[in-house]
Amino acid sequence: MSMLADAFTLVAVLAGIGFFAAGTAGLLRFPDTASRLHALTKADHLGLGLVVLGLLPQAGSLADSLRLLAIWALVLFAGAAAGPMLATLTRRTGPEA
Amino acid sequence: MTEALIAAAAAVLGAALLGLLRVLRGPGLADRIMAAQLVGTGSIGALLLAGVATGQAALLDMALTLALLAAFAIVAMVRTAPPSAEGTDKPR
Amino acid sequence: MTVWLALDLLLAAGSLALAFGVVRARRVFTAIALFIAHGLLLTLAWVRLDAVDVALTEGAIGAGLSGVLLLAARHRLARVGAGRVAEAPGRAVTIAIGLGCAAVTAALGYAVLALPDPAPSLAAEVAASLAATELGNPVTGVLMVFRGLDTLLEAAVLVLAVIGVWSLAPDRAWRGAPGAPWTVVEDGPLALLARLLPPVGIVVAVHILWVGADAPGGKFQAGAILAAMGLLAWLAGLARVPPTASRPMRATVAAGPALFIAVGLAGLMFQGAFLAYPEGLVKPVILLVEFVLTASVAAALALLVLGPPSADARP
Numbered sequence: 354m355s356m357l358a359d360a361f362t363l364v365a366v367l368a369g370i371g372f373f374a375a376g377t378a379g380l381l382r383f384p385d386t387a388s389r390l391h392a393l394t395k396a397d398h399l400g401l402g403l404v405v406l407g408l409l410p411q412a413g414s415l416a417d418s419l420r421l422l423a424i425w426a427l428v429l430f431a432g433a434a435a436g437p438m439l440a441t442l443t444r445r446t447g448p449e450a
Numbered sequence: 451m452t453e454a455l456i457a458a459a460a461a462v463l464g465a466a467l468l469g470l471l472r473v474l475r476g477p478g479l480a481d482r483i484m485a486a487q488l489v490g491t492g493s494i495g496a497l498l499l500a501g502v503a504t505g506q507a508a509l510l511d512m513a514l515t516l517a518l519l520a521a522f523a524i525v526a527m528v529r530t531a532p533p534s535a536e537g538t539d540k541p542r
Numbered sequence: 543m544t545v546w547l548a549l550d551l552l553l554a555a556g557s558l559a560l561a562f563g564v565v566r567a568r569r570v571f572t573a574i575a576l577f578i579a580h581g582l583l584l585t586l587a588w589v590r591l592d593a594v595d596v597a598l599t600e601g602a603i604g605a606g607l608s609g610v611l612l613l614a615a616r617h618r619l620a621r622v623g624a625g626r627v628a629e630a631p632g633r634a635v636t637i638a639i640g641l642g643c644a645a646v647t648a649a650l651g652y653a654v655l656a657l658p659d660p661a662p663s664l665a666a667e668v669a670a671s672l673a674a675t676e677l678g679n680p681v682t683g684v685l686m687v688f689r690g691l692d693t694l695l696e697a698a699v700l701v702l703a704v705i706g707v708w709s710l711a712p713d714r715a716w717r718g719a720p721g722a723p724w725t726v727v728e729d730g731p732l733a734l735l736a737r738l739l740p741p742v743g744i745v746v747a748v749h750i751l752w753v754g755a756d757a758p759g760g761k762f763q764a765g766a767i768l769a770a771m772g773l774l775a776w777l778a779g780l781a782r783v784p785p786t787a788s789r790p791m792r793a794t795v796a797a798g799p800a801l802f803i804a805v806g807l808a809g810l811m812f813q814g815a816f817l818a819y820p821e822g823l824v825k826p827v828i829l830l831v832e833f834v835l836t837a838s839v840a841a842a843l844a845l846l847v848l849g850p851p852s853a854d855a856r857p
Contacts, residue, residue, distance in 0.1 A: 359451055369458075380473060380484075380488070381469065386480050390480070401498075404495055404499065411451070412502055413505060417502075420510045421502075421510065424513050428494060431735065434731035434734055434735045438730075439528065440480075442479065443478055443480040446479050457548070460545055463549065463556070474576070479572075483575055486576075489560075512758075515746065516601050518770065521774075522770045523605065523610060526610040527571075529777050530571075532617075
């Protein structure tokens with residue numbers, strides 16, 4: 354059972370790192386601010402979610418697991434609110450600022 | 451498992467810092483704010499991995515605090531961003 | 543190369559790169575945004591140095607509140623039209639500054655590397671005496687019991703800092719509200735954040751305050767989180783700052799240090815030493831003082847970020 358949990362953790366964390374890398378690749382390659390914003394908010398937060406999913410079997414107690422999920426929910430919420438704000442800022446100030 | 455998770459933390463941090471390279475060069479104001487958000491998300495990811503790897507619940511509290519304060523800092527940056535017609539603040 | 547070394551190298555390289563970016567930034571706003579990112583990396587560095595209490599404070603105050611203080615100051619100056627720097631320092635001055643910073647860095651590095659191994663510390667004595675304080679976190683034990691006088695003076699310094707910042711206001715603005723008000727944001731992502739995040743922040747702050755007795759945390763970090771949440775509501779125009787003449791606000795800022803001093807004097811009267819806690823009541827007294835200090839620290843930090851009262855009320 355523990356081997357299964359460890360394997361699940363490794364797979365999920367690796368997938369999470371993959372999405373973080375994809376987000377960075379998007380940041381490095383996308384041509385303008387708005388598409389870079391997409392890469393940042395979507396890929397990075399999904400990567401964080403996969404990492405949290407992978408860490409759930411390793412957490413010591415129920416309280417720790419709930420805390421992990423709460424942190425992810427908070428980051429997701431803040432990112433979801435920051436995205437439109439940054440997009441409006443880009444539109445207001447223009448790409449050259 | 452501990453070593454693997456710490457390696458994962460280093461990888462997450464590395465990805466965030468690599469992304470910084472591009473975002474710093476980006477011409478818009480929003481790119482700079484995104485740099486701070488990127489470092490924030492990467493730090494939180496690294497802290498979660500390190501916290502579970504070493505069993506320290508304090509690192510999870512740290513990640514929670516960082517999540518709140520990063521959101522606050524980003525809101526402040528968006529709110530106080532200068533309008534585009536301002537030009538450069540420092541002469542070169 | 544172990545994974546720990548890789549992590550440390552990444553943190554060091556990232557911090558240096560961001561610091562370089564702050565110095566070389568062309569706009570003040572860019573420099574501040576990079577400063578905030580740099581503070582976040584410093585937080586991780588403190589965690590790697592096994593100082594999670596310091597990391598919490600660095601994250602809350604160094605990265606969060608200091609960054610927003612700089613942002614608000616820049617915004618305020620730009621509004622008044624004083625945002626432009628008159629002239630850049632000349633080449634000779636720049637080189638002198640660079641040499642000075644390099645010398646300080648070299649001296650610090652030498653001091654750290656020349657420390658005897660194992661470094662002298664009082665950690666053993668603290669660990670031995672910790673049981674008498676009924677606390678589990680040695681940092682809190684040192685802050686509130688063994689070196690309680692230092693904490694009292696720090697709390698008092700915060701009050702003096704608020705007074706100092708307020709005294710920067712011109713006479714006609716003296717009794718006004720600190721910080722220009724923002725236009726109210728009724729809906730949209732900003733309003734959503736400003737309405738939903740503060741309650742979460744309050745819960746987290748209470749948790750950090752409570753857990754500080756036995757694990758990293760404490761009143762300073764909790765107060766910083768509370769100040770950040772209050773400032774978030776202020777940024778969305780959803781909260782109005784009371785004017786500096788408001789007595790309840792002044793009382794809140796002064797209550798923490800006043801209570802701490804009162805506890806100290808009571809210790810002098812009943813136990814014979816300033817700040818000696820009564821036997822058997824150590825933890826309740828500490829918790830009470832920490833609770834009131836959290837409110838004072840939160841108010842003081844928020845007021846420091848808001849700055850002196852402004853003459854104009856337009857955003």
